[in-house]
Amino acid sequence: xxxxxxxxxxxxxxxxxxxxxxxxxxxxxxxxxxxxxxxxxxxxxxxxxxxxxxxxxxxxxxxxxxxxxxxxxxxxxxxxxxxxxxxxxxxxxxxxxxxxxxxxxxxxxxxxxxxxxxxxxxxxxxxxxxxxxxxxxxxxxxxxxxxxxxxxxxxxxxxxxxxxxxxxxxxxxxxxxxxxxxxxxxx
Amino acid sequence: xxxxxxxxxxxxxxxxxxxxxxxxxxxxxxxxxxxxxxxxxxxxxxxxxxxxxxxxxxxxxxxxxxxxxxxxxxxxxxxxxxxxxxxxxxxxxxxxxxxxxxxxxxxxxxxxxxxxxxxxxxxxxxxxxxxxxxxxxxxxxxxxxxxxxxxxxxxxxxxxxxxxxxxxxxxxxxxxxxxxxxxxxxx
Numbered sequence: 001x002x003x004x005x006x007x008x009x010x011x012x013x014x015x016x017x018x019x020x021x022x023x024x025x026x027x028x029x030x031x032x033x034x035x036x037x038x039x040x041x042x043x044x045x046x047x048x049x050x051x052x053x054x055x056x057x058x059x060x061x062x063x064x065x066x067x068x069x070x071x072x073x074x075x076x077x078x079x080x081x082x083x084x085x086x087x088x089x090x091x092x093x094x095x096x097x098x099x100x101x102x103x104x105x106x107x108x109x110x111x112x113x114x115x116x117x118x119x120x121x122x123x124x125x126x127x128x129x130x131x132x133x134x135x136x137x138x139x140x141x142x143x144x145x146x147x148x149x150x151x152x153x154x155x156x157x158x159x160x161x162x163x164x165x166x167x168x169x170x171x172x173x174x175x176x177x178x179x180x181x182x183x184x185x186x187x
Numbered sequence: 188x189x190x191x192x193x194x195x196x197x198x199x200x201x202x203x204x205x206x207x208x209x210x211x212x213x214x215x216x217x218x219x220x221x222x223x224x225x226x227x228x229x230x231x232x233x234x235x236x237x238x239x240x241x242x243x244x245x246x247x248x249x250x251x252x253x254x255x256x257x258x259x260x261x262x263x264x265x266x267x268x269x270x271x272x273x274x275x276x277x278x279x280x281x282x283x284x285x286x287x288x289x290x291x292x293x294x295x296x297x298x299x300x301x302x303x304x305x306x307x308x309x310x311x312x313x314x315x316x317x318x319x320x321x322x323x324x325x326x327x328x329x330x331x332x333x334x335x336x337x338x339x340x341x342x343x344x345x346x347x348x349x350x351x352x353x354x355x356x357x358x359x360x361x362x363x364x365x366x367x368x369x370x371x372x373x374x
Contacts, residue, residue: 181346
C-alpha cells in the first residue's frame with residue numbers, strides 16, 4: 001500500500017483498494033503486472049535522435065523511411081507527440097524538448113534538448129514546426145527557438161492558436177478571441 | 188410561477204423560489220423589475236445597419252466615428268458581438284447575421300441578414316472578417332459568404348482556428364490539433 005500510494009493521483013484509500021485487488025487476483029496476473037513494471041524500466045528509454053520514448057533506438061518514427069524527413073515538429077513532452085500522432089495528419093519527424101523554458105522553476109535552455117535539435121538541422125531539414133504548448137512557458141520557448149533558428153536557412157512555423165474547432169465563439173476566453181482576430185487568415 | 192417557468196433554464200422549483208422572492212421584496216423593487224421587462228420590449232430593437240441589439244437606431248457602434256469604418260466583422264448573434272467587444276481588440280464595425288446556415292433546421296441564406304451585408308460593401312469597406320462560430324454551421328456560412336464576396340474587391344478573412352491560448356497541446360481534441368497544424372503560421 002505504501003508503494004502504491006507513492007503514485008500520482010493515488011491516495012491512501014485508493015492504494016488500499018488496489019492492494020486488496022492485487023491480493024485477490026490469481027498469482028499469474030499479479031506477476032505479469034510486476035513484470036510489466038520491470039520491463040518498462042528496463043526496456044523503455046529515450047530515442048537518441050528525437051528523445052521520444054522508445055524500446056528501440058532510434059525510435060519507430062525516426063526509423064520510418066516513409067515519413068517526411070525534411071520537417072521536424074518540436075514538442076515539449078512525449079505525450080504531446082502522441083497527441084499529434086493520433087491526428088494522423090502529420091507525416092514528418094519530431095523532436096521532444098523534455099519540457100519548456102521556465103525560469104521560475106529553474107528550467108533554462110541547457111535543461112532542454114535544444115543543442116540536439118540544432119545538430120539535426122544540417123540533415124536536410126527544411127521546416128521546423130514549433131508545437132510547444134500555447135501557454136506562457138510554451139510561447140517563451142517558441143520565441144527562444146525562433147531566435148536560435150533564425151541564422152539557419154529553414155522555414156520556422158508555429159502551430160495556429162485560435163478558436164477550438166467545434167466550439168462556440170461566445171464561450172471562448174478573451175485571450176483566445178484576441179488571438180483568433182489577430183491571426184485571422186485570408187480566405 | 189407559470190409565467191416564470193416559461194423562461195429557459197427555469198423549472199417549476201426555481202419558478203416557485205423566484206415567485207416567493209418577488210412576494211417578499213418591497214413593492215418598489217418588484218415594480219422596477221416589471222418596468223425593466225416592459226422597457227426592454229419597448230425600447231430594444233435591431234440596428235437597421237448591423238442588426239445588433241440597440242435602444243437607438245443606428246446602434247452605438249455604428250454611430251461611433253472613432254471606429255474603423257472600413258472593416259466589418261460578421262458574427263452569427265449579438266452575444267458573439269458582445270464577446271468580441273469585451274476583448275477591446277477590435278475597432279471596426281460589425282454585422283450580425285441572425286444565425287448560421289443550417290439546412291436541417293430549415294435556415295437558408297434568405298433567413299439571414301446577408302443581402303443587408305452586401306448592401307454595406309460599397310460604403311468603402313476594405314475587409315470583411317468572417318467570425319461565425321468554428322462549428323459545422325458556422326464554417327458552412329463562412330464558406331458561403333466567401334463565395335458571395337469574391338466578386339467584390341475586398342479582403343475576406345476568417346478568424347483563426349487552432350489551440351486555445353493558455354491551454355495544453357495534450358488536451359486539445361484531434362480536430363483542433365489537425366487545424367492547428369494545417370494553419371501553422373510562419374514566425
